[in-house]
Amino acid sequence: MLIKMIPEIGHFALVIALLMAVVQATMPLAGAATRRPLWMAFARPMAAGQFLFVATAYACLTLSYLLDDFSVATVANNSNSMLPWYYKFSAVWGNHEGSVLLWILMLAGWGFAASRLSHNLPVDMIARVLGVMGMVSVGFLAFILVTSNPFERLLPSIPQDGADLNPLLQDFGLIIHPPMLYMGYVGFSVVFAFAIAALLGGRLDAAWTRWARPWTNIAWAFLTVGIALGSWWAYYELGWGGWWFWDPVENASLLPWLAGTALIHSLAVTEKRGSFKSWTVLLAITTFSLSLLGTFLVRSGVLTSVHAFANDPSRGLFILALLGATVGLSLLIFALRAPRVRHAVAFSWVSRDALLLINNILLVIMTVTVLLGTVYPLLLDALGLGKISVGPPYFNALFVPLTAMLCVFMGLGPNARWKLMSGRELLRRLALAGATALVIGSIVPLVYGGEWNLWVTLGLVIALWIVLSLVSDLLDKTRQAPSRLAGLKRLSLAHWGMVLGHLGLAVTIVGVTVVSHYNVERNVRMAPGDSVQVAGYTFTMTELRNRRGPNFLADTATIRVNRDGSARSFTMAPEKRLYLARGMPMTDVALRPGLFRDLYVAMGEDLGDGSWALRIQYKPFVRWLWLGALLMAAGGLLAVADRRYRLKRTREAPQSAPLSREVSA
Incomplete structure (x- = not known):
């Protein structure tokens, strides 16, 4: 009962x-x-x-x-x-x-x-x-x-x-992808709550940012892993061999990630220097609001996507009302309370403060770019003004140059001092790193691809610039220590988290650059006994068979793969499945993963004469996409373990002091 x-x-x-x-x-x-x-x-x-x-x-x-x-x-x-x-x-x-x-x-x-x-x-x-x-x-x-x-x-x-x-x-990816993504989405609610509580209680000071930073880093790390898992799932489950499609629902998760990245850096400035207070609060509100926007897009029925739950639009109206109330009330509180906080923190435009501000501006511009490309077509359609399609050409044309600019300032930021620094000193610190990145980034395409490629060179130079600027910063911070190792040990976990996060972005850029330009794809017709060569590998179909799964029937191809010039071989087994309850066909991709390349085989259609259409791909460095994301997430979690976020603080008064007016210079 x-x-x-x-x-x-x-x-x-x-x-x-x-x-x-x-x-x-x-x-x-x-x-x-x-x-x-x-x-x-x-x-x-x-x-x-x-x-x-x-x-x-x-x-x-x-x-x-x-x-x-x-x-x-x-x-x-x-x-x-x-x-x-x-x-x-x-x-x-x-x-x-x-x-x-x-x-x-x-x-x-x-x-x-x-x-x-x-x-x-x-x-x-x-x-x-x-x-x-x-x-x-x-x-x-x-x-x-x-x-x-x-x-x-x-x-x-x-x-x-x-x-x-x-x-x-x-699929296993969908067992772990949504919980990770939701942990990131919803985790920003804690930061949002801290921001609103700080406004209501008058604590727009370094203390509230110190309380909010660990929650921000944890939520951002979960969201990073969730996005990476979604990309990984799309790569091997959909059978296209792609890892990002600028799908509206993919964009819905990217938006709070971009705003959250800006928030992490803004919190660091507010805690360290006491500046950007209002900007930090506004970013906290924006980040959670974008999380709610993603919820609306997925559940409103206004778009069609393999990721979306296209349901009754009345549900979307409810979420839209919730989004409107959240954004409206929080911005009203911000408008009433934030102007009472004034601060005057002097800094030079050649300083870490200024460079982090520039990075924040670029991240916000990137967020707006993705937001417009995602929402504008929906607004036109809803207003009856026609249908337009905004796809990868729009996003790539705007997002890629902005990312390149962001990475340039990312390399400068860690090497600059807070408050004030001479441009000549910053140039002296980074001249060798910049020159080395330019030389190596220009040579690698000639060696790896056999010819010079502008876009590959640009991607590699940017990635190397990030890495070498981190090395330059570490060398500078350990110069006065008794030994380099002793100096490295003295660095805080928060600093190492920053290093790992920036390194992760560099690794991802390498993966994106190389796989985008050196991917090899062939669509072939194969029957048992047929062979085809792709990117230095020979693929031979040795068998076609049927098998029954727990709730599906499958046609399975056995593919023997030899690397040219090697006697060693391995097998791959792509499948075409028919799920019985829904009568829905699905492709189950065969993957041979590796740190420096993936081999990817997907079955297409039965051509009726004992042969099948197959898509065979050689995807160099594709794993670096997700490796970089994991490094970024690990950096966020490592920063949370910093000692200053684990210390027991002295008990404060049960009531916060009223919001005081600070006199600006």
Whole structure:
């Protein structure tokens, strides 16, 4: 009997979570405003209770999938009795309702983490932070209960079996990609809450940035990994061999990443120098707002994508209203409170402050560029002004030059001093690094590709410039130490995190540059016994056979691969699958990965005479794309481990001082 009531238990848990979120969103904020400690004390237990009940609801939905309860509409529409258990587990978020529940679980989890890891914060500050997060939770819990109930029943007509999970989503990458992406999206809610709490409480000082920086880095690291996993999934699952398509939903995740990158650097300046205060708060608001925009794009039905949940547009209107309320209220608070903070911090345009400001401006321009290219066609269509298509040519023409400019200043920034520095000294520090990058970057295409290529040279020069400028900075910082090793040991984890993050971007640039210009692709017709040569490898089809999977039938080709001049060989086995429940054909790519190249074979169509169409690709350095992303994420997490973010601070007064007016020069 209890098993049959699992969906009702889950639904009831969501209702309780909503009620607790309402308390969390009202009592602590009212208590902080009226200085009532008892009301502020509601914040932490409500955050913990909300997380407990949302986790209960999520567990109930997961059990419904694992137990094949096809009386639940989402289970019937997105699962099947033949579906392997691990895909049933991921099917929970492979649809609109379940993905929203996962979002809410992440949001409650971040709130719970903030409540548990904030005992060194002033009582009124954490009350405001959790109160703001409670307001966001109220919006999303109301959204799921009113428009997207994941526990809706199909009674009395219960189907005998489910419609199955979309075959595109039956993949290991989709088991880990959405949770990582959502952890990044939702993680920025903590930074947003800190920014609004700082405005409300009058703490636009170095203290709030020190509290917010670890949360920003963690959220950014998760989002970086999530984007990389999505790119990796698109590369091998869709059968095209591509890794980024400027798809609107891909752009939806890139937007908060770009704004979050600017926010990380702006927080560093605010903490170190006390400048960029208003700019930092505005970036925190913008980053989370772009996360909500991505949620709207995916769930509104306004676009079609392999990543999107094209549902009832009324759901999109609800999210649009939530987005409008969040952006509108936060900007109103910003407009009312931020002008009261004035600061005068002198700096030269040849200084780290100025270079980080320039980088921030470039990142914002890149964000606006992607935002316009993504949203403008949707606005034209919605207003009945016609349909236009904005594709890779637009994004590449604008994004690539901006990225190149960004990387130039990235190399300058770490080598510049705070506040003031002479241009001659900065030039002296980096002249050797720049010359070396230019020479090596120009020679490598001649050696590797056999001819000089302007775009490959540009990409390699930029990547080498980033790396060599980091080396120059490390040499300068260890010059006065007893030994280089001793000097390196003295550097903070935050500094090493920066080094790793910048190095990761350089590695990604190398991967993008090389695979974009030296990729080799051939579309061939092959039958057993046929051979073809591609990029120094011989591919021979030795066998065609049929096999049955747990919920699909597959035609499998066995390909023997020899490298020219070598007696060693290996086999690759691409498949063309037919998923039984949906009758949907899918390509299962065969990959031979390597650090410096991938071999990629995808089956096309049966040509009817015992032969098949195959796409064979040689993709040099493609793994460096995702290796670089992992290095960037590792850099973000390493910075969080810095000692100054782990020290127990002295207990501060339970109330923050009122916002004071600072006199500008």
